[in-house]
Amino acid sequence: MRKVGIAGVGHTKFGRAEIPLVDVLALAALEALDDAGVKTGKGNVDQVFVASMGAGILNRQSSVASALVDTLDLQPAMAETIENGPASGASAVKLGYMAIASGMCDVALVVGGELMRVVTGWEATDFVATMLHPDAEYAYGLTLPAFAGMFTRLYMDKYGVTEKDLAMVAVKNHEHAMHNPVAHIQLVPNFHAIIEDEDAHVINPYVAEPLRVYDVCPVSDGAAALVLCAMDLVDRFPKKPVRIAGIGQATDTHVVAEREIPTDLLAVRLAAERAYAMAGLKPEDIDVAELHDAFTILEIAISEEAGLFPRGEGHLAARRGDTRVGGKLPINTSGGLKAKGHPLGATGVSQIVEIVRQLRGEANGRQVEGAKHGLAVNFGGFGNNVVATILSKEG
Amino acid sequence: MEPRMYAYRCTACGKLFHPARAVCRRCGGREFEAVPLEGEGTLLTYTRVYALPEGYMKPWLGFGIVEFPNGLRVSGHMNTEDLTVGMKVRATVGVVKEGVGRDYYGFIFEKAG
Numbered sequence: 078m079r080k081v082g083i084a085g086v087g088h089t090k091f092g093r094a095e096i097p098l099v100d101v102l103a104l105a106a107l108e109a110l111d112d113a114g115v116k117t118g119k120g121n122v123d124q125v126f127v128a129s130m131g132a133g134i135l136n137r138q139s140s141v142a143s144a145l146v147d148t149l150d151l152q153p154a155m156a157e158t159i160e161n162g163p164a165s166g167a168s169a170v171k172l173g174y175m176a177i178a179s180g181m182c183d184v185a186l187v188v189g190g191e192l193m194r195v196v197t198g199w200e201a202t203d204f205v206a207t208m209l210h211p212d213a214e215y216a217y218g219l220t221l222p223a224f225a226g227m228f229t230r231l232y233m234d235k236y237g238v239t240e241k242d243l244a245m246v247a248v249k250n251h252e253h254a255m256h257n258p259v260a261h262i263q264l265v266p267n268f269h270a271i272i273e274d275e276d277a278h279v280i281n282p283y284v285a286e287p288l289r290v291y292d293v294c295p296v297s298d299g300a301a302a303l304v305l306c307a308m309d310l311v312d313r314f315p316k317k318p319v320r321i322a323g324i325g326q327a328t329d330t331h332v333v334a335e336r337e338i339p340t341d342l343l344a345v346r347l348a349a350e351r352a353y354a355m356a357g358l359k360p361e362d363i364d365v366a367e368l369h370d371a372f373t374i375l376e377i378a379i380s381e382e383a384g385l386f387p388r389g390e391g392h393l394a395a396r397r398g399d400t401r402v403g404g405k406l407p408i409n410t411s412g413g414l415k416a417k418g419h420p421l422g423a424t425g426v427s428q429i430v431e432i433v434r435q436l437r438g439e440a441n442g443r444q445v446e447g448a449k450h451g452l453a454v455n456f457g458g459f460g461n462n463v464v465a466t467i468l469s470k471e472g
Numbered sequence: 473m474e475p476r477m478y479a480y481r482c483t484a485c486g487k488l489f490h491p492a493r494a495v496c497r498r499c500g501g502r503e504f505e506a507v508p509l510e511g512e513g514t515l516l517t518y519t520r521v522y523a524l525p526e527g528y529m530k531p532w533l534g535f536g537i538v539e540f541p542n543g544l545r546v547s548g549h550m551n552t553e554d555l556t557v558g559m560k561v562r563a564t565v566g567v568v569k570e571g572v573g574r575d576y577y578g579f580i581f582e583k584a585g
Binding site for chain 2: 197198199200202203206210212213214216217218219220222223226227228230231234282283284285286287288332333334335339
């Protein structure tokens with residue numbers, strides 16, 4: 078198989094887009110193409126992969142990849158739209174990787190994007206819940222926050238995680254986002270005010286007990302893009318490509334109640350193990366990680382399942398400050414889903430954009446010095462379809 | 473007819489599932505028979521959700537995951553406010569969502585005894 082790298086990255090400001098979905102995708106794509114020095118027009122991009130979970134349901138538009146190829150003038154490039162829930166982004170990167178590794182093509186454009194703020198919060202919550210089991214979960218009004226709340230209670234009882242630990246993760250990620258100009262939320266909540274003050278329940282009320290507003294990611298619009306290339310063509314590009322060293326993916330039971338050990342995120346563990354094996358790396362080799370913190374508890378749980386900290390000790394690492402920039406293993410330097418935002422289809426691509434910026438040394442105020450290997454974990458369903466990606470700096 | 477909830481027993485190996493599925497996880501069997509799933513169970517975890525999806529007119533709803541004595545675990549609504557992990561609950565069946573022209577029935581758990 079050919080080695081595959083990332084030659085260019087692009088990322089819109091997450092938040093509220095006010096323009097059509099394909100235009101948002103195009104903004105990120107053009108930034109990535111420019112960054113890679115790849116021109117539009119016939120024959121420069123061989124394949125286009127577009128990740129979106131909600132284009133059909135939220136924006137009433139299907140086949141967005143075909144529309145994107147046209148507006149970018151990339152015909153007759155091959156193109157398809159990828160839907161794999163909130164893990165659509167990393168799935169699209171995986172498919173782009175395969176297209177090049179197989180020898181089928183040389184240059185692929187991968188774009189993930191979502192326009193979610195066109196509907197109310199209730200409709201958005203309902204839309205995201207459509208990935209749950211239709212009869213045993215969705216029909217009950219169960220949602221992702223509901224499952225995250227029930228998971229958090231189990232995690233607290235088993236491992237001693239507290240609401241303060243979760244608030245620390247939230248504040249840390251908001252602090253990171255202050256150094257990331259594309260992050261949706263550009264303010265840092267006051268730790269005392271959201272968790273310790275007697276009025277904390279007023280400004281930080283429960284969403285799904287024991288999770289509060291500041292444990293949950295915002296609803297965001299936005300897009301992120303990558304130009305993937307064969308590493309044997311590295312001389313074509315102005316910036317030295319960052320190599321995709323390993324990709325792992327795994328699935329788990331669709332119905333959350335059927336999990337054998339309800340506090341385990343088995344698909345995270347298996348996806349990460351597969352990615353480490355492919356990369357020939359160990360968790361100790363990882364210098365920086367973007368983990369799918371749609372809920373603060375998930376940053377902690379994923380950090381353990383991915384082997385970055387011992388089981389049941391992820392919250393202790395957060396307490397020690399290990400996971401902040403400047404700590405032993407910075408997590409979610411971009412601000413994470415919590416503060417950067419979570420436009421579903423964009424997220425998996427956005428995580429990889431951040432790792433590329435870290436490995437290139439382009440992360441400015443949130444830079445992890447000397448980072449060589451980075452891990453991204455993109456989490457679909459309530460953990461039933463997870464993609465882990467490891468990037469390595471060459472040379 | 474009174475709505476009931478069912479488990480699905482693999483006709484080849486006898487393993488029970490809820491909800492219904494195409495292939496038995498234990499033996500690969502593809503045929504199942506429906507058997508009523510009811511009675512008392514143990515509450516494993518719960519939450520109270522304040523941000524409900526579209527279609528609910530209530531300020532909040534309680535949800536839980538319950539384990540039946542036969543080992544099956546299911547999600548359902550909690551029809552009691554006084555919840556603790558490990559408490560005994562009793563399964564009832566009722567409307568869990570009102571749809572357009574159709575109601576959806578599911579587990580609604582109450583405090584046992």
